[in-house]
Structures are given as structure tokens and as C-alpha cells.
Amino acid sequence: MNKAGPCIMLVDDEPDLLEVCAEALSGLASRVVTARDGLEAAALLEQESFDLIVSDMRMPGAGGMDLIKSASRIAPGTDVIVLTGYGTIDNAVECVRLGAVNYLLKPFRVEDLRAAVLKALKERSLRTQQDAVSDLSRMLDLSSAMSSRKDTRALIKEFLSQVRSAFAPDGIAFFYKEGSNGSAAAKCGNHVLIGPYFREYPGVRTWFESLAGSLAARGRPMLLEEPLLREAFGQNVKGGSIPVSAIGVCVSGPDGSPGAVVALRSDSGQPYSFSDLQLLTLFAAHASLCFESQRACTRLKTVNDEIVFSLVHAVEAKDTYTRGHSERVSRYAAKLATHLGLTQAEIDLVRTAGVLHDVGKIGVPDSILNKPGALEPEELPIMRQHPAIARTILSKVESLTRVLPIVYHHHERFDGSGYPEGLKGGDIPFLARLVSVVDGFEAMTSDRAYHNARSVDAARAILQKGSGSQWDPEVIQAWFTLLDGNGLARA
Known part of the structure; x- marks a missing residue:
């Protein structure tokens, strides 16, 4: 409906009737336009929009039925009321079937015309409101569907x-x-x-x-x-x-x-x-x-990845023995998570956590980090601060929130004797337990300041010995199955 009020077109080949009807409807519309037949009415529809057409059924040239067909093509949102005599009532019903909203029998009283027009305009107003709600609903559906x-x-x-x-x-x-x-x-x-x-x-x-x-x-x-x-x-x-x-x-x-x-x-x-x-x-x-x-999300992820790898490279610059360690832990963790049938989101989480799990070592002094022998009792607490340091650093990046528990707890032990919080068994986040196993395996099979690389069999034996004490037995067995299945080592 037009914002300034409804616009109505009257169509009839009788000039006197047009004048009377136009006068009767002038108070119901912002504008009343007249046409003498369906052809003239169709031409007007091409030029401007109307809310309602009131048209005679029989006219020279194009009649009411022709006009309905033209309106459905040119302006399908326009409503039509047909005026007809008793002899053409069947045609009027056919017009309703084709899309007319009502018909009015001749002769009619001005009050009947006004009532029919008011009814059509009210119904149109309700329909317009429903259409607006429907359009909004469609937009919400689109928004919800695409956002997922x-x-x-x-x-x-x-x-x-x-x-x-x-x-x-x-x-x-x-x-x-x-x-x-x-x-x-x-x-x-x-x-x-x-x-x-x-x-x-x-x-x-x-x-x-x-x-x-x-x-x-x-x-x-x-x-x-x-x-x-x-x-x-x-x-x-x-x-x-x-x-x-x-x-x-x-x-x-x-x-x-x-x-x-x-x-x-x-x-x-x-x-x-x-x-x-x-x-x-x-x-x-x-x-x-x-x-x-x-x-934008892709760009942000790229920036975050660049920040993350910069931090990892900074750590590896401090400790040449661990160069490549984080990438291998990340790869192993993703392979194990896939083997366990975890969701893609969980696989992505452990892949990222594997890269970041040792980033807190950037806050550990080089003298402790690269010490060739066992750490002194007073040095152990300093080394064990690196999960907390990592959590502090990574908490500044909102997109890494879900990674924090994995990185923070990857040194917990299954029997509760680990750090930083001494969690036990199922209280340790499962993905942290998973990273702990592959972290231990990778560390054992790589050269370190304090030991030479062990063989895969030797590392398996150590993992088996620590099953149930340091590591989750179920995760250990899943890792062994993966090793047996494809000979995974330090790929």
C-alpha cells in the first residue's frame, strides 16, 4: 500500500458512473484515477502502481477479465474488484478464480461500493503486514542458515x-x-x-x-x-x-x-x-x-596463525634441541585424534595445541631450558611455570580460548602427581591427556640436551611402564594401535 494512502483506479466505459464512483471513493484513497477500458487501464499500470482496481466486466475493447490478466503480468500485487450485471455473474466468478478479490453486482448502491472497497483495502493491509513478517522470517532463516x-x-x-x-x-x-x-x-x-x-x-x-x-x-x-x-x-x-x-x-x-x-x-x-x-x-x-x-574470519585466523608461529619460533630460537618438536607433536596429536574418531573441531584443537603446548618456555631462562643434565630442586619449579606462562600469553588471543585448557594441563599426570594443578584421571581434560602422550613420545624419540633420541621400541616401553601413572592407559593403547597400523615414527 502506498505510504501516502491507497491509490485506486476506476475502469468503466460509462463516464457518468465513473464520476459518481470517483466521488464516492475520494475519501477512502489518496488518489483516484479513471480509465475507460482495459487497454487504457493496462497502459496506466505500466506507468504507476495502484493498490486497487475497480473495473466493469463488459467494456468495448478489453474488458474486466482481460484487465485481470494484464494486471497479473504487469503488477501482480494489485487487487481487483469486478463490477458485473446478473447476466455475467459466471464470468465474474471466473474473474475471482483468476485473482480478483471480489465482485459487485450492478446496479449497486454507493454504500455497497464503499463497503467492498474498504474490505479489500483492509484485507490488503493485513496481507502486506503478513508479507513483511514473512520476508523478515525469510531473512532470519537465511541469516541463521548461512551463519552456520x-x-x-x-x-x-x-x-x-x-x-x-x-x-x-x-x-x-x-x-x-x-x-x-x-x-x-x-x-x-x-x-x-x-x-x-x-x-x-x-x-x-x-x-x-x-x-x-x-x-x-x-x-x-x-x-x-x-x-x-x-x-x-x-x-x-x-x-x-x-x-x-x-x-x-x-x-x-x-x-x-x-x-x-x-x-x-x-x-x-x-x-x-x-x-x-x-x-x-x-x-x-x-x-x-x-x-x-x-x-574477515579467514584473515583473522591467518593473522593469529602468524602470531602463534612467531611465538613458537621464538621458543625454538632459545632451545635448538626442541626445533621442530612442536610441529611434530601437532601432527601426531591430529593423527591420533583422527584415529580416535574425534570431531573435526577437536582435531583442529589438538593440532593447534600441539603447536603451542611449549610456548610458555619463552619465559624460562636459557640456563635452565638448555641444561644438559638433570635440573636442580630449585630449578624444577621455574621450569614447571611454563604451562602457566603459556596460558597467560595465549589468553590475550580470544580465538585461542578453547586451546588454553589443553596447553595448561598437558603436564598433569594420570595418578595426580603432575603439574600445574595436580589433576587426576578423568579430571584432566581428555585432549590434554592425548597431547601428553604424543608429547612424551616425540620428546623420547628426539635428541635433547639431556638425552639422545631413543628408538621407537624404547619409547613404547617407557610409555607402557607409565600407563596408568603418568599417562591415560586408553590413550596409550590407541597410540600403540596407530603406530602398529602405519609404522608412524618421526614423520
């Missing part, structure tokens, strides 16, 4: 799935570019195509790809109606239905370059309207934000 997708491919798939659900198209095309410098070229190189029109007819695909390039360059949404589509499809599709309408809008691609999404509908369905175009524009804008958010 973490990688680019899943985001694209979810976006197109939501477009299909909301717009019931017979074909969808998403064109975008990769590696763009930000300028919009004539065409968008990458694409996802859904529906036979795009898959089976290269000429159609090329035509829409060129259109997508234009949409992306100008950033202007477009409603394509039947005449233009017939021109595009006429030489490319032999037989079968030709789409009657299509809507296309600009959307930022996965890498931020300009792209476009197009939905088309065949003549078996209701043509797309400007309200559909508006909703698709909102969908595209939200999808663009989701793609940008995903890119």
Missing part, C-alpha cells in the same frame, strides 16, 4: 538453497569472479548454474553471463519481463516453455569481487514482481555480508 556455514563452498550452496526456497525459480545462476582487483569486467568468469535452461543451452548461459557482468558493474537490480526474455531465448531454445520473467541483482562474490545472482521463472508460474526483486536484493545484500564475514 564456515567455508566458501558451503556458503554458496546455502545461499542458493535459500534463494530456491524463497523464490521458487525454474532456474538460478550465480556468477562471480575470483582474483579480481576490484574492477568490474564485462563478464563474471565463475558460475553456479541450477536448472536446464542454463545447463543445456550455452547461448542462454552466455547471454545471462553478460547480463550478470552488467549487473555487477552497475550494482543495479533488474526485473526482466517476457518480451526481453523471448528475445534472449528465442534462438537458443527450440520447443518447451520460455521463461516469462527473471530477476537479477548484484552480490559480492566469495572473494569480494562483484558478481550477480539471477532467478528465472517459466510461464507455468506467476511472473516475478518488483516486490520479489526487492526481496532478492535484501537476500543478496545479506549474502554479501556473510561472504565478507567469512573473509
